[in-house]
Amino acid sequence: MPAHRPSRLPGQATATPESPDPPKSPKAPEPPERTRSAPDSPGPRPTGLDRFNTLPADEAGRALLACCGSHRWAHRIAAHRPYPDLDSLLAAADEAAYDLTLGDVAEALACETLTLLPDGAYSGAHTALSAAHAAYESRFGHVFVICLDDTAPEESPDRVLAAIRARLANDPEEERALTTEELRRLARGRLSRLVRGTFAPAIP
Numbered sequence: 001m002p003a004h005r006p007s008r009l010p011g012q013a014t015a016t017p018e019s020p021d022p023p024k025s026p027k028a029p030e031p032p033e034r035t036r037s038a039p040d041s042p043g044p045r046p047t048g049l050d051r052f053n054t055l056p057a058d059e060a061g062r063a064l065l066a067c068c069g070s071h072r073w074a075h076r077i078a079a080h081r082p083y084p085d086l087d088s089l090l091a092a093a094d095e096a097a098y099d100l101t102l103g104d105v106a107e108a109l110a111c112e113t114l115t116l117l118p119d120g121a122y123s124g125a126h127t128a129l130s131a132a133h134a135a136y137e138s139r140f141g142h143v144f145v146i147c148l149d150d151t152a153p154e155e156s157p158d159r160v161l162a163a164i165r166a167r168l169a170n171d172p173e174e175e176r177a178l179t180t181e182e183l184r185r186l187a188r189g190r191l192s193r194l195v196r197g198t199f200a201p202a203i204p
Contacts, residue, residue, distance in 0.1 A: 069111025
């Protein structure tokens with residue numbers, strides 16, 4: 001006799017064999033993380049003569065006016081940029097100074113100040129120098145100027161006092177020529193220091 005199969009009770013679910021899970025597809029490799037490139041760093045800021053040659057015209061003009069207060073002199077130097085070297089720049093400055101008119105000289109002198117004494121100078125030096133400056137201005141009508149680039153600071157008071165006393169004996173035309181020469185020397189020294197970075201009155 002065939003074996004008796006138990007009948008399924010009402011409501012009882014028929015168990016079905018579980019089907020195997022489908023094989024998982026291999027996980028695609030994640031793309032490598034993109035690295036953000038750093039922004040290009042600005043190149044070194046030009047210095048010295050290169051910086052002077054590339055300054056905007058108005059900034060160059062202000063810096064040059066601190067070297068010599070003649071607008072015509074400053075405009076001429078700025079307009080002839082770029083200069084290949086410091087010697088060329090100083091030669092142009094000298095040439096422009098030789099061409100200063102009486103009005104240019106007066107304009108430049110109006111921007112000059114009295115020679116300052118070094119710290120620690122004794123009070124007698126201040127008194128003597130103030131009196132000499134007053135006598136000079138009374139005679140010639142403008143401030144006394146002298147270039148002290150080749151003078152040690154401690155020797156400056158004596159040199160200034162001696163120069164004022166000597167130049168008080170000049171006639172106005174002779175003194176005007178000496179004053180123009182001192183303005184040229186002052187401008188040359190200031191311009192050299194401007195380019196070398198030790199005198200930057202108006203360059204941001």
